[in-house]
Amino acid sequence: MSKLPFRRIIDAPDFWRLWWVGLIIATVRWVETVAVGIVVYQRTESAFLVAMMTMLRLLPMGLFGVFLGALAERLDRSRMLVVVVLLMAATSAVLAILDKTGQLEIWHLAFASFINGCGWCTDNPVRRVMIGEVVGREKMSLAMSLDVGANNASRMVGPVIGGILLAGAGLEGVLILSTLMYCAALWAVLTVRARAAHAAEPGPVLARIAAGLALARSDKRIRGVLIVTVIYNVFAWPFTSMIPVIGRDRLHLGPEGVGLLATMDGIGAFVGALVLALWLTPRWYGRAFVGGVLCYMLTVVIFALAQNPVLAGAALLLTGVGGAGFGTMQATLVYLASPPEMRSRILGVLTVCIGIGPIGFLWLGWLADRIGSHSATALTGTLGLLAMATTWRWWKEI
Incomplete structure (x- = not known):
């Protein structure tokens, strides 16, 4: 019987198609994040601008997460994913052409990062809700463990591919690979047959958004997850933008070394996600979520x-383990606590909380230009631990 959950997941072809799409998109994200970060820093010598790309x-x-969550309830999610x-x-593809013709500027990379971010913010209310509809409520935790495991696997291979390809073929080679990988993801999306299981309730979009916000505020479990998500995305996650800078300036690594260093986080996260998929039970969901965040912030300081x-690589391994607990349980806890007809909306609210992260990136980039990337990263991680301590009464219900 212990193998039954895996068997039921394996027997859901649409889950694996959606899983494949998530793996490809996440891999491209990490390939480009590392490559673009290195290129921007080489051209500008500004840690602030590197942080701005992420x-x-x-x-x-x-900006758009809550609106896309409400919109996803009214449209065919498969078609949204294709777009x-x-x-x-x-x-x-456009960036590759610009680089080939020698016309690529920093602002092009910045604009492309924003456009790709628009696609990224549909992941929770579109692709992950589709996953939940395919596998069912009782298998959502396992499905999220496998999905987060794929995301973390991308963090193992993506940075290495980005660093090696940038050193050997330049940014143009990185961008061509990205385009080809997106085409593979598009093929997978076109074969997905799942459709929304619940029709959206009638009413104006803004009214439904307000209802979703009211539920997020009143439900203690959802509210706690959202508060911890905000803290994580302001004080913890932004450190990833400093890995290329710390790797080059403090650890004196080249592009390949920076890519390998960034991979350590992904290895730890991949292993952590597999452990959660095999042994995590519902009564430990909240502890895995909160404990993962605390572990993440502590090891960010050590890194x-x-x-x-x-030592830096070892710290990143543990950072990845903590991130696996947070990433796996984040969407799972919100999905399970939300009424079926409001899941896209609530996951849209969750996306907004993730989207508060730019405040952390702005802060970290600004501070790094003044006191150094490693000092700024250590200080920010410490502030995150203090923020968790001071908000305990609001997230203890998780």
């Missing part, structure tokens, strides 16, 4: 203060 991928979540993948493929690549 921040622009997050900004659309805060999203086409948009991201076209963006990478920032490390003075050799081995």
Whole structure:
């Protein structure tokens, strides 16, 4: 009987198609994040601008997440996913052409990061809701563990591919690979047969958004998850934008070394996601979520203060383990706590909380230009731990 949950997931072809789409898009995201970060830093010597490239991928979540969540209840999610993948493929293709012709500027990379961020902010209310409809409520945790595991696997291979390809073929080679991978994702999307299981209730979009916000505020479990999500995305996640800078300036690594260093986080997260998929039970969901965030922030501080690549890589491994607990349980807890007819809306609210991350990227980039990337990262992680301590009474119900 212990193998039954995996068997039921394996027997859902649409889940694996959606899983494949998520894996490809996440891999491209990490390939481009590392490559673009290195290129921007080489051209500008500004840690602030490096942080801005990642921040622009997050900004659309805060701006549009709740609206896309409500919109996803009214439209065919499969068609929305097709449009999203086409948009991201076209963006990478245009950038490759600009780089080939010698016309690529920093602002082009910034604009493309924002456009791809618009696609990214549909992931929770569109693709992950589709996953829930395919596998069912009781298998959502397992499905999310496998989905987060794929995302974390992309963090293992993406940075290495980005660093090696950038060193060997330049940014143009990175962008061509991105375009081809998006085309593979598009093929997978076109074979998905799942459709929304629940029709949206009638009423204006703004009224339904207000209802979703009211539920998020009144439900203690959802509210707690949202508060912790905000803290994580302001004080923890932004450190990823500093990995290329710390790797080059403090640890004296080249592009390949920076890519390998960034991979350590993904390895730890992948292993953590597999452990959760195999052994996590419902009564431990909340503890895995909160404990993952605390572990993540603590090891971010250790990474920032490390003075050799081995210790820094070890810290990133543990950072990944903590991130797996947070990432797996984040959408799962919200999905399980939300009424079926409001899941896209509530996951849209969750996307907005993720989208608050640009505040953290702005802060970290600004501070890094003034006191150094490693000092700024260590300070920000410490502030995150303090924020968790001071908000305990609001998230303890998780």
